[in-house]
Amino acid sequence: MTQTDGMIYLLSPLPREGTRHLPMIRFSSLSSTIDLSTCDTLLFTSKQAVKSAEALNPEWKKYPCLAIGAATAKEIESLGGKVMYRPKSFYAQTLSQDIITQFQDKKILYLRPKEVSFDAKTFLAKAGIALQEQVIYETACIRYEKKEKPGKNAIIIFTSPSTIHCFLKNFAWDESYTAVVIGEATKVHLPAKVCYEVADRPTIDACILKAKQILLTSNSK
Incomplete structure (x- = not known):
C-alpha cells in the first residue's frame, strides 16, 4: 500500500x-441457530447482527425489533423485518433506559456480538428486567x-x-x-x-x- x-x-x-x-475487522459466526421460542421482541445493536440472524434463522423476521442506529434499522427493513422502535440517541444505554420505561413487559432477546461496549443485561437487571441474550457472532482483527x-x-x-x-x-x-x-x-x-x-x-x-x-x-x- x-x-x-x-x-x-x-x-x-x-x-x-x-x-x-x-x-x-472480520466477522465469524458463533452459533448454528437462533432459539426464538421464549421471546416476543428482538434487540439489534449492529447491522452485522441482523445479517448473522438472517443466516442462522430467517424466522427472526416474524418478530418486531428494537434497533440502534440508522444502518441497523435499514438492514432489518431491507431483509423484510419490522422495526418496532428506534431511539433518538444511537447508544445502547439510551435504548436500555427506553426499554425500562416503554417495553418492560416484553420478552426481549438481544442478538449480539461476543464483545459489547455496554452491558445492557446487567443495566436492565438492576431495574428488574430480565434481558435474554444470545451471542451469535464475534469480530477478529485483520493483520497488516x-x-x-x-x-x-x-x-x-x-x-x-x-x-x-x-x-x-x-x-x-x-x-x-x-x-x-x-x-x-x-x-x-x-x-x-x-x-x-x-x-x-x-x-x-x-x-x-x-x-x-x-x-x-x-x-x-
Whole structure:
C-alpha cells in the first residue's frame, strides 16, 4: 500500500468512494441457530447482527425489533423485518433506559456480538428486567504488515471501538494523524493525546464528510 500524505483511511468492513479502504475487522459466526421460542421482541445493536440472524434463522423476521442506529434499522427493513422502535440517541444505554420505561413487559432477546461496549443485561437487571441474550457472532482483527501503515498526516476514520483496538494492534499511532470517530462510545477508546473529531451524526457518511472538511481546512492553511 502506497503511503500518501493527507489520505482519508476508512477502517470499516465495506469500502466507500473517496477513501482509502483499510478494513480492520472480520466477522465469524458463533452459533448454528437462533432459539426464538421464549421471546416476543428482538434487540439489534449492529447491522452485522441482523445479517448473522438472517443466516442462522430467517424466522427472526416474524418478530418486531428494537434497533440502534440508522444502518441497523435499514438492514432489518431491507431483509423484510419490522422495526418496532428506534431511539433518538444511537447508544445502547439510551435504548436500555427506553426499554425500562416503554417495553418492560416484553420478552426481549438481544442478538449480539461476543464483545459489547455496554452491558445492557446487567443495566436492565438492576431495574428488574430480565434481558435474554444470545451471542451469535464475534469480530477478529485483520493483520497488516508495517509497510501498509498510513502515511503522515492521514485522517483515520474509526467506526467502532473494535476498529480502534485492531488498528493499534497493527500500527503505532503517528502524532501527525487525525482521528474521526463515529460517536461518543467509540471516542472513549482512543488513546490519550490523540487529535480527533467526532462526526456530526453517527453514520459512516457523516464521518467521511467530517474527514473531508478536515482535509480541506488543512490544505487551505
